[in-house]
Amino acid sequence: MNANPGHRKVRSFVLRGGRLTKGQRRAFERLWPRFGVEFDPHRRLDFQTLFGNDHPVWLEIGFGNGESLAAMAAAHPERKFLGIEVHPPGVGHLLMKIEELGVQNVRILRHDAVEVLERMIPPASLAGMLLFFPDPWHKKRHHKRRLVQPAFVELAASRLRPGGIFHAATDWAPYAEWILEHFEARADLFENLAGPGRYAERPETRPLTKFEARGQRLGQEASDLLFRRTADSGDQ
Numbered sequence: 454m455n456a457n458p459g460h461r462k463v464r465s466f467v468l469r470g471g472r473l474t475k476g477q478r479r480a481f482e483r484l485w486p487r488f489g490v491e492f493d494p495h496r497r498l499d500f501q502t503l504f505g506n507d508h509p510v511w512l513e514i515g516f517g518n519g520e521s522l523a524a525m526a527a528a529h530p531e532r533k534f535l536g537i538e539v540h541p542p543g544v545g546h547l548l549m550k551i552e553e554l555g556v557q558n559v560r561i562l563r564h565d566a567v568e569v570l571e572r573m574i575p576p577a578s579l580a581g582m583l584l585f586f587p588d589p590w591h592k593k594r595h596h597k598r599r600l601v602q603p604a605f606v607e608l609a610a611s612r613l614r615p616g617g618i619f620h621a622a623t624d625w626a627p628y629a630e631w632i633l634e635h636f637e638a639r640a641d642l643f644e645n646l647a648g649p650g651r652y653a654e655r656p657e658t659r660p661l662t663k664f665e666a667r668g669q670r671l672g673q674e675a676s677d678l679l680f681r682r683t684a685d686s687g688d689q
C-alpha cells in the first residue's frame with residue numbers, strides 16, 4: 454500500500470545514466486555558473502534580472518543535445534531562450550555549443566520541466582513554448598507518461614502570455630494527433646493557428662536537426678503544431 458498517495462509522480466522521462474565526455478565535463482565546470490540556473494521550488498524567476506534585458510522569453514522543454522536551441526538562439530539575438538532538460542550529457546553538449554557559437558541569450562535548467570513550470574516560471578510570462586520531438590511513449594499503458602496531458606495544457610496556458618505561442622513537433626503520427634486533440638479540447642485557452650484539426654507548415658524558425666534529417670531520409674515526416682494562447686487569460 455502506498456502510505457503517501459500522490460507523492461509518486463508519473464514522469465515523462467526515465468533518467469538514463471549517460472556519462473559526460475571530457476569536453477562536456479569541462480564545459481560544465483566553466484560554463485554552468487554563467488548559463489545554468491539551479492532548480493529552486495521557492496523561487497520565481499525574474500527574467501529581466503536573469504538575462505539583463507527585457508527581450509521576450511522562449512522556453513524549450515526537453516532540448517535533447519541542444520542543437521535546435523543553440524541554433525535558434527544564434528538566429529534570434531532579440532529573444533531570450535530558457536532550455537530545460539534532465540539528461541546531463543545533453544546539457545553538457547548544449548554548453549559546448551553555446552561557447553562554439555558565442556551566444557549569450559540562453560539559460561539552462563536541469564530538472565523536470567513540469568516542476569520548473571509550476572514552481573519557477575511566473576504566470577503569463579512567456580512569449581513562446583517549444584516542444585520538439587517529445588518522447589512518444591508508444592505503448593498504450595505508457596500514454597500517461599506523455600508530457601502532453603490535460604493538466605499540462607492548462608499549465609502551458611497559464612505560463613504563456615496572452616498571444617503567446619505553443620509550438621510542438623513530432624514524427625510519431627499518433628502523438629501528433631494526441632497533441633492536436635488535447636489542445637483543441639481547450640479552445641477556451643488555445644487557438645490552432647493552422648485552423649481546426651490541421652497541422653502547420655513547418656516554420657522556418659524550427660532548425661532542422663540531424664535526428665530529424667535522418668528521419669526524413671527514412672520517410673518519417675514531422676508534423677508541426679502551432680497554437681496561440683487566446684487573449685482571455687483566465688486563471689492568473
Ligand SMILES: C[S@@+](CC[C@H](N)C(=O)[O-])C[C@H]1O[C@@H](n2cnc3c(N)ncnc32)[C@H](O)[C@@H]1O
Pocket residue numbers: 465466514515516517518537538539540543564565566567584585586587588589600662664
Ligand atoms: C526524444 S528526445 C528529443 C530531444 C530534442 N528535443 C530533439 O528534438 O532532438 C526528448 C527529450 O526530452 C527530455 N525530457 C522528457 N521529459 C522531460 C521533462 N519532464 N523535463 C525535461 N526534459 C524532459 C528527455 O530527457 C529527452 O532528452
